[in-house]
Amino acid sequence: MKVELAEVAxxxxxxxxxxxxxxxxxxxxxTVVIGPSGAxxxxxLQIAAGLLRQAAGRVLFDGRDVSRxxxxxxxxxxxxxxxxxxxxxxxxxxxxxxxxxxxxxxxxREAAGRVEExxxxxxxxxLLERRPGELSGGEQQRVALARAVAPRPALLLLDEPLxxxxxxxxxxxxxxxxxxxxxxxxxxxxxxxxxxxxMLLADHxxxxxxxxxxxxxxxxxxxxxxxxxxxxxxxxxxxFLGARALQGAELASAPLVAGEASAPCPGTPPAPRETVxxxxxxxxxxxxxxxxxxxxxxxxxxxxxxRVRLRxxxxxxxxxxxxxxxxLPPGATLSIALKAGRGHWLVPADPDx
Amino acid sequence: xxxxxxxxARPAAGPSERRFAHxxxxxxxxxxxxxxxxxxxxxxxxxxxxxxxxxxxxxxxSEGARVAGTGALxxxxxxxxxxxxxxxxxxxxxxxxxxxxxxxxxAYAFRRRPFPGSRLLxxxxxxxxxxxxxxxxxxxxxxxxxxxxxxxxxxxxxxxTVPLVVKTxxxxxxxxxxxxEAAARSLGASRxxxxxxxxxxxxxxxxxxxALLVFAVSWGEFNASxxxxxxxxxTFPAALYLTYTTNSFPVGAxxxxxxxxxxxxxxxxxxxxxxxxFHRGMQA
Numbered sequence: 001m002k003v004e005l006a007e008v009a010x011x012x013x014x015x016x017x018x019x020x021x022x023x024x025x026x027x028x029x030x031t032v033v034i035g036p037s038g039a040x041x042x043x044x045l046q047i048a049a050g051l052l053r054q055a056a057g058r059v060l061f062d063g064r065d066v067s068r069x070x071x072x073x074x075x076x077x078x079x080x081x082x083x084x085x086x087x088x089x090x091x092x093x094x095x096x097x098x099x100x101x102x103x104x105x106x107x108x109r110e111a112a113g114r115v116e117e118x119x120x121x122x123x124x125x126x127l128l129e130r131r132p133g134e135l136s137g138g139e140q141q142r143v144a145l146a147r148a149v150a151p152r153p154a155l156l157l158l159d160e161p162l163x164x165x166x167x168x169x170x171x172x173x174x175x176x177x178x179x180x181x182x183x184x185x186x187x188x189x190x191x192x193x194x195x196x197x198x199m200l201l202a203d204h205x206x207x208x209x210x211x212x213x214x215x216x217x218x219x220x221x222x223x224x225x226x227x228x229x230x231x232x233x234x235x236x237x238x239x240f241l242g243a244r245a246l247q248g249a250e251l252a253s254a255p256l257v258a259g260e261a262s263a264p265c266p267g268t269p270p271a272p273r274e275t276v277x278x279x280x281x282x283x284x285x286x287x288x289x290x291x292x293x294x295x296x297x298x299x300x301x302x303x304x305x306x307r308v309r310l311r312x313x314x315x316x317x318x319x320x321x322x323x324x325x326x327x328l329p330p331g332a333t334l335s336i337a338l339k340a341g342r343g344h345w346l347v348p349a350d351p352d353x
Numbered sequence: 354x355x356x357x358x359x360x361x362a363r364p365a366a367g368p369s370e371r372r373f374a375h376x377x378x379x380x381x382x383x384x385x386x387x388x389x390x391x392x393x394x395x396x397x398x399x400x401x402x403x404x405x406x407x408x409x410x411x412x413x414x415s416e417g418a419r420v421a422g423t424g425a426l427x428x429x430x431x432x433x434x435x436x437x438x439x440x441x442x443x444x445x446x447x448x449x450x451x452x453x454x455x456x457x458x459x460a461y462a463f464r465r466r467p468f469p470g471s472r473l474l475x476x477x478x479x480x481x482x483x484x485x486x487x488x489x490x491x492x493x494x495x496x497x498x499x500x501x502x503x504x505x506x507x508x509x510x511x512x513x514t515v516p517l518v519v520k521t522x523x524x525x526x527x528x529x530x531x532x533x534e535a536a537a538r539s540l541g542a543s544r545x546x547x548x549x550x551x552x553x554x555x556x557x558x559x560x561x562x563x564a565l566l567v568f569a570v571s572w573g574e575f576n577a578s579x580x581x582x583x584x585x586x587x588t589f590p591a592a593l594y595l596t597y598t599t600n601s602f603p604v605g606a607x608x609x610x611x612x613x614x615x616x617x618x619x620x621x622x623x624x625x626x627x628x629x630x631f632h633r634g635m636q637a
Contacts, residue, residue, distance in 0.1 A: 051535050071538040078539040084532035088554045097550070103541025151541060 001062050001154035001187050002027045003048070008057035010043050017043045018211045020057065025155075026204050030181050030188040032219075034198040034234070035208035041191040042081075044208070045157050048189055050074045061154065073103055077148035077186075079158040083140045085132035091143050092128040095119065098151040118146040122180075137165045138173055145177075149184060156181075158190045162197065174200060195235050199223065207231050223281075225344050232279050232346070239318045243276040243345065251345050253278040254312050255292055256285075256338040263345065277346050282307070284342035285320035291337030294318065296328045310336065397613065403606030423607075430596075430607045436585075437592035438611065444503070444588065445571040448510045452567045455511065456518025457560060461552070463519070464526040478519045481512040486576020489513075493581065502586050509577035514567040521566065525559030562626040569619050573612075 003025040010018040018040045025031040033041050046052040048059060050071035058065045066074055077098075086094050095118055098104065099111040106114065119125045122142040132140055141161060148156060162170045162177070178201045181188050192198055198205055198219065205219040207230075215227040219235075226232035229240060243253035251263055283305075294310040297317065301307075305321040308328075312318060320336065328334065405423055431438075456478075462468075463475040481489065489512055493505050500508075533555070537547045553560075575590040582591045593612055596605045 046535075049535075049539055051538065071535070072541050072543060074539075075541075076539055078536065080532045080536060082530075082532070084530060084536040086533060086536070086551065097537070097542070098540030101541035101546055102543035147536075147540070157539075 002060075003155055003187055003189070004060040004063075005044070005048065006058045006060060008044070008047060008054045008059065010040070010047060010052065010054050012043075016211055018047075018054070021208070021211070021213055022057075023206055023213065023216065025187055025189060027187055028185050029203035030178075030190055030201050031204040031206060032190045032192060032198045032202035033206045033208055034192055034195060035214075036234070037193060038210075039208040040211040041193070041208055042159055045078075045159050045189065045191050048155065049076050049078050049157055072101070075103070075151075075154045077151065077153035077156045079141075079144045079148045079156075079161045081159045081161070082164050083132075083144035083161075085140060085143055085147070087132055090129050090131060091119075091124055091135070094132065094143055095124075095146045095150050097147060101151075104151045114150060118150055122146045138169050141165065141173065145180070149186065153186065156184070156186045156188045158188065160192055161190075162192070162194070170197075177201070199235070207234060209234075224342075226279065226346070229277070229279075229346060232344075237282050237319055239280040239282070240346070241278040241280060241312075241316055241318070243278045245276055251276055251278075251347070253343075254314055254316060256280070256318075256336070256343060279344040279346060280318055280338065281342065282319045282321040284339045285310075285318060285322070285336055286339055287322065287326065287334060288337035289335055291335045294334050294336050296330050296332045296334065298330060299328055301325075310334065397609075400606040400609040400613075403603050404610045426603055426607045427611070430604060430611060433604075434589065434592040434596065434608060437587045437589045440503075440506075440586060441572060441589035444506055444510060445568050447507050448514055448571040449564050449567050451507070452511055452514040452518050453560065453564060456515040456563070457522045457556075459515075460519045460521075460523035461526050461556075464523050465529070465531065475519065475523070479516040482516045484512070486574075486578075487580055490577040490580035493577075502581065502583050506578060506581050506586070506588065509581055510571045510574055513574060513577070514570050517566045517570065518563040521563040522556060522559050525556050529555060558626055562623060565619050565623045565626065569616060569623065572616060572619075 005021060005023045007020045007022055008018055009016070009020055021040070021044060023031065023033070023044075033044060035041050043052060047054045050059075050066070050069060054067065059067050061074075086097065089097065092115055095115045096111055099106045099114055100108075115128075116125070119128055122145065124139070124142055124146060127135065127139060127143075132143065135143065141164070144161070145158075162173055165173060174197055181190075181201065190201060192201075202219045204216065205222050206216040207214040207222065209230055215222055215231045222231060223235050226235065229238075232238045232240075241253045241256070243251055246252055292312060294312050297309040297311050299306055299308040301324055304324065306324055306326055308320045308322050308326075310318045310320055318336075404426065459474075459478060463471050463478075486509075489509055493509055497505065497508075529552075533551060534547055537551050542550065573590055574588070575594065578588040579591045579594065582588060589612055593605075593608055596608045600608075
């Protein structure tokens with residue numbers, strides 16, 4: 001199903017939680033909404049589910065405005081942050097709950113079959129008679145997902161489904177979950193504040209900041225070419241180099257790319273006096289004899305790479321992930337360069353006031 | 354002199370002293386509980402003794418030889434006070450479902466769908482507990498003296514029992530995760546299905562507990578009932594009072610035993626359920 005949120009606004013008391021948020025979810029794909037806490041992610045999800053009514057804007061399912069359709073008739077499945085499993089029902093009862101409701105009434109035999117099918121898919125068969133209180137966090141998470149998808153909803157909503165798991169378990173479940181979501185083929189709206197989770201699961205990534213869409217697009221596109229410093233730093237480690245606009249819509253920063261004195265401005269040239277900056281991702285920095293000299297400020301080996309803070313001749317600092325073993329004592333000098341094609345220009349440096 | 358300046362001049366209360374204090378407090382508590390139990394249980398014990406050992410030894414009054422033997426004693430009590438017993442049972446039978454029907458939805462609304470003034474309303478719903486029975490009875494008579502007396506008695510009992518339902522069910526509803534209802538909604542459950550498949554099962558222990566409390570209070574209510582009772586429509590506790598003042602000891606004892614018959618299992622069930630509720634509340 002094609003789902004679209006059009007200029008959705010919501011306020012809690014006098015505080016605007018969402019301001020004209022528009023998101024188009026790709027059909028059958030996973031859309032991840034990421035943002036810091038208080039960005040309005042959960043509110044957005046509840047509006048899509050019909051559990052909250054937006055103050056303005058529309059929620060469109062296949063072009064039809066469902067703003068006035070209550071949650072119980074919206075054909076939407078939801079996985080809650082702490083799962084909200086029914087404590088008085090067995091795993092079987094929980095999964096079967098949505099198969100015998102006013103909205104969808106399967107014949108008993110068909111419902112039982114569907115429960116068995118989902119139990120097999122989510123490796124829950126041996127746990128069917130257990131109560132939620134007797135399950136581990138990972139098992140509860142699978143029950144919550146099985147319960148939500150059992151009635152074959154047209155839209156599946158997940159509200160930070162992994163945040164209740166401990167870090168080690170989360171890593172394993174994350175990969176598993178991505179595979180399951182793709183196999184289900186349902187249109188998915190997934191909310192998280194974890195950037196690794198977002199990059200791993202998203203077909204379409206939406207960064208939400210203080211109730212506004214900061215940027216939306218394919219996850220790697222957002223990572224490489226963020227629209228603002230906020231998006232850049234939210235999706236990964238970043239250094240920002242001061243830059244300036246030259247004559248003829250050319251931009252220049254500290255020379256990190258060999259032979260590059262300046263680069264043509266991508267998009268609209270900056271207005272006079274507007275600040276410009278250049279994003280440097282730490283993995284884009286390489287050691288290059290023809291590069292720019294830099295002094296090591298601090299270096300630490302992290303295993304897969306060394307995390308090195310470098311100072312350029314002009315005093316600006318750059319963070320670099322260098323091959324393990326290259327960590328040098330503070331004060332050592334290196335010659336570094338930026339990989340070709342990297343070093344995204346931010347014009348203006350920060351569009352958010 | 355040590356340089357750190359923390360060497361204690363005198364050791365603090367050692368573990369043995371603390372253990373002694375702990376034991377002392379526990380013994381005091383046990384003694385008090387024992388005393389209370391003795392004071393509460395001894396009248397029951399005496400009543401049972403009186404009802405089941407009707408010797409000629411007891412001074413006989415108007416009942417005369419008719420109460421010789423336990424069987425005859427209970428038959429006599431039934432003859433005289435059977436009507437009151439029946440009325441009390443009828444009233445309790447009406448009051449229990451009515452109190453639940455009024456109190457439970459109100460409690461749920463106060464806790465889960467708060468509206469402006471709902472806290473004030475909740476306080477008002479509990480307020481009758483602090484109104485003396487006589488005052489309540491008089492105000493009922495003034496307000497609706499012409500109403501059938503049976504329903505006035507029911508109204509008086511509701512005033513004292515609805516607050517118990519509001520408190521018990523309200524506490525249980527307050528501990529429910531609101532996301533459970535949201536989950537049921539997103540799974541397509543209508544209002545009625547959410548009530549039947551989610552709320553009622555989850556609140557069942559609290560509902561059962563409040564039903565038992567309502568029964569116990571209605572069955573034992575004396576103050577308001579005594580004033581609202583008429584010669585032809587009396588409740589059993591009012592009758593008990595009359596037996597104590599007019600009949601011989603064995604008759605009063607037998608009536609007391611009849612009164613306690615449904616109360617003891619109800620109280621035991623309240624204890625059992627209340628314990629479980631409490632336990633669940635601690636886990637949540």
